[in-house]
Amino acid sequence: MVAPVPPAASIFDRNSFSFLSLKLHSLHALSPSDIQVLEDLPTTERTLDKDKNLITEGQMQWSAFLIKEGMAMRYRMMPDGGRQILSLLIPGDLCDIHGSLTQGVSHSISTITQLRIAAIPRSSIAALCEQHPNIQAALCLDALQEEAILRERIVSLGRRDARGRISHLLCELFWRYEAIGLTASSVFQIPLTQTELGDILGLTQVHVNRVLRVLREQRLIKVENRKLQICNVNGLQDIAEVSREYLGFRET
Amino acid sequence: MVAPVPPAASIFDRNSFSFLSLKLHSLHALSPSDIQVLEDLPTTERTLDKDKNLITEGQMQWSAFLIKEGMAMRYRMMPDGGRQILSLLIPGDLCDIHGSLTQGVSHSISTITQLRIAAIPRSSIAALCEQHPNIQAALCLDALQEEAILRERIVSLGRRDARGRISHLLCELFWRYEAIGLTASSVFQIPLTQTELGDILGLTQVHVNRVLRVLREQRLIKVENRKLQICNVNGLQDIAEVSREYLGFRET
DNA sequence: CGTAGGCTTGATTCTTGTCAACCGCGGTGG
DNA sequence: CCACCGCGGTTGACAAGAATCAAGCCTACG
Numbered sequence: 001m002v003a004p005v006p007p008a009a010s011i012f013d014r015n016s017f018s019f020l021s022l023k024l025h026s027l028h029a030l031s032p033s034d035i036q037v038l039e040d041l042p043t044t045e046r047t048l049d050k051d052k053n054l055i056t057e058g059q060m061q062w063s064a065f066l067i068k069e070g071m072a073m074r075y076r077m078m079p080d081g082g083r084q085i086l087s088l089l090i091p092g093d094l095c096d097i098h099g100s101l102t103q104g105v106s107h108s109i110s111t112i113t114q115l116r117i118a119a120i121p122r123s124s125i126a127a128l129c130e131q132h133p134n135i136q137a138a139l140c141l142d143a144l145q146e147e148a149i150l151r152e153r154i155v156s157l158g159r160r161d162a163r164g165r166i167s168h169l170l171c172e173l174f175w176r177y178e179a180i181g182l183t184a185s186s187v188f189q190i191p192l193t194q195t196e197l198g199d200i201l202g203l204t205q206v207h208v209n210r211v212l213r214v215l216r217e218q219r220l221i222k223v224e225n226r227k228l229q230i231c232n233v234n235g236l237q238d239i240a241e242v243s244r245e246y247l248g249f250r251e252t
Numbered sequence: 253m254v255a256p257v258p259p260a261a262s263i264f265d266r267n268s269f270s271f272l273s274l275k276l277h278s279l280h281a282l283s284p285s286d287i288q289v290l291e292d293l294p295t296t297e298r299t300l301d302k303d304k305n306l307i308t309e310g311q312m313q314w315s316a317f318l319i320k321e322g323m324a325m326r327y328r329m330m331p332d333g334g335r336q337i338l339s340l341l342i343p344g345d346l347c348d349i350h351g352s353l354t355q356g357v358s359h360s361i362s363t364i365t366q367l368r369i370a371a372i373p374r375s376s377i378a379a380l381c382e383q384h385p386n387i388q389a390a391l392c393l394d395a396l397q398e399e400a401i402l403r404e405r406i407v408s409l410g411r412r413d414a415r416g417r418i419s420h421l422l423c424e425l426f427w428r429y430e431a432i433g434l435t436a437s438s439v440f441q442i443p444l445t446q447t448e449l450g451d452i453l454g455l456t457q458v459h460v461n462r463v464l465r466v467l468r469e470q471r472l473i474k475v476e477n478r479k480l481q482i483c484n485v486n487g488l489q490d491i492a493e494v495s496r497e498y499l500g501f502r503e504t
Numbered sequence: 505c506g507t508a509g510g511c512t513t514g515a516t517t518c519t520t521g522t523c524a525a526c527c528g529c530g531g532t533g534g
Numbered sequence: 535c536c537a538c539c540g541c542g543g544t545t546g547a548c549a550a551g552a553a554t555c556a557a558g559c560c561t562a563c564g
Contacts, residue, residue, distance in 0.1 A: 074403075076403070078493060079493050080493075082411050084406065084407045084410045086403050105400070106400065106403075106495075106498045107403065140350070144350075144357075147399075147402075148357070148358065150399075150406065151326075151328070151359065151402070153406055154336065154338055154402065154405055154406060154409060155328050155336045155338075157406060157409035157454060158336045158409050158452075158453070158454030159336045159454060161519075161520090162519080193541090193542060193543085194542075194543065199410075200410075202409060202411065203520075203521090204520075204522080205542090205543085206520090206521075206522080206523095206544090206545090207520055209543065209545085210520095210544090210545085213544080213545095241330060245358065246358045413552090414551075414552070445510065445511090446510075447510080455552075455553090456553055457510090458512090458552090458554080458555095459551090459552055459553070461511065461512065461513085462513085462552095465513095
């Protein structure tokens with residue numbers, strides 16, 4: 001049903017390119033030289049433990065950062081202890097590209113798994129954009145995708161029931177992981193607990209559990225120690241009433 | 253409790269400046285000459301009827317547009333006829349500034365009231381930014397505000413009950429109208445029907461009605477033919493667990 | 505004068521939340 | 535080495551918040 005290798009990446013040897021290149025390339029066609037420039041970006045890497053808050057201090061002030069491995073989230077704590085997860089950051093995602101974290105922003109970012117990130121000076125990104133219009137276009141589409149994801153989350157929370165919300169989220173994650181080549185025969189890693197799923201979707205952990213059981217029973221998904229298999233994307237899409245297009249990935 | 257005149261605008265004669273100037277100025281201090289430039293922006297105005305879809309065709313392709321009067325919304329229809337309103341556009345709001353409407357975006361914009369808009373060529377905006385760093389900064393903050401509003405909506409839909417959602421929305425609208433000088437002693441126009449409120453907040457019209465009644469009975473608000481009076485902002489804020497800061501308006 | 509759209513209200517249903525208990529596993533310390 | 539603990543997942547009983555269905559009202563408008 002779903003090709004395990006996203007066509008957008010197929011002309012390259014996906015294994016030799018970074019997740020950022022793969023994602024941008026599946027948003028906007030990049031030339032081999034564009035890709036090379038991306039691969040050569042000078043970065044300083046850093047590793048963070050699980051469940052740590054990500055603070056941008058010192059040198060990081062002037063850098064955006066790129067997720068290289070693991071998962072992080074933007075979230076907001078409520079006075080009563082409730083938590084709303086606003087978005088998930090996965091490999092290839094850029095964060096704080098316009099310095100929004102340093103402005104008085106009302107949410108935090110923290111790691112969900114151990115995380116490997118690379119700091120990229122915002123000046124390098126600006127230079128990149130000036131010299132490589134394809135990369136600029138791709139980054140622009142990437143920003144639009146991020147917005148589209150936010151809007152789609154609003155649609156989920158406002159108009160879909162629990163089954164729809166969960167189905168939609170699973171589809172979204174699947175498609176995003178697919179674009180960066182981290183799926184294999186519709187299987188990918190989800191490090192999220194059911195509590196975290198609930199905090200993304202505005203549901204309780206208990207209810208998430210029950211709905212997941214139903215989805216399993218209907219053979220739409222399989223879950224096995226942190227690995228999720230999407231057995232029937234179309235089925236999930238139908239439940240969520242969502243189409244892959246909103247992510248803006250080009251192809252087929 | 254709440255000053256009827258936002259301090260941010262107080263050094264100018266607010267009546268002589270456009271809503272755009274007022275909003276930007278309350279996000280980032282502008283010099284009189286900055287304001288003058290904004291006022292002198294060449295625009296072509298247009299008026300649209302109530303409940304019309306806003307399509308950007310022809311000349312509009314290359315323009316952003318600015319709401320000068322009335323209210324519009326971005327929304328998304330669901331296959332089952334349901335509607336989720338994603339955001340509200342009020343006077344002073346810029347729309348389609350990066351051409352997102354012309355990309356394959358999965359939502360529409362339509363008018364809620366009769367609407368007066370001004371098309372502004374994107375090239376003019378770019379030129380503006382190059383020559384007037386204050387304006388650039390303000391527009392940047394404006395974009396961040398728009399994002400912050402989206403995120404806050406997610407928090408609302410995910411973590412607040414009906415009372416909290418409605419209280420939050422009323423606060424947000426109040427603060428936004430205040431920034432453009434369209435409130436007077438905590439009263440402002442809301443052209444929204446209860447059905448539309450429901451479609452913003454993920455509630456049914458009936459439930460919105462009931463909750464509004466409670467808020468009225470608790471003397472938090474008064475409603476009289478399309479005019480809303482906020483009798484007790486602090487009360488509403490407490491219910492919504494929200495602070496004005498997320499909007500990023502400078503002052504006090 | 506009749507109609508339509510929007511508001512109001514009641515009765516009822518249903519989705520989801522809350523509370524609570526239990527299981528299984530992995531890690532840790534005695 | 536084993537007992538214990540804590541976290542994550544699973545399940546049930548019950549409660550609450552919101553949706554649904556339905557009817558009536560008011561007002562602006564043709």
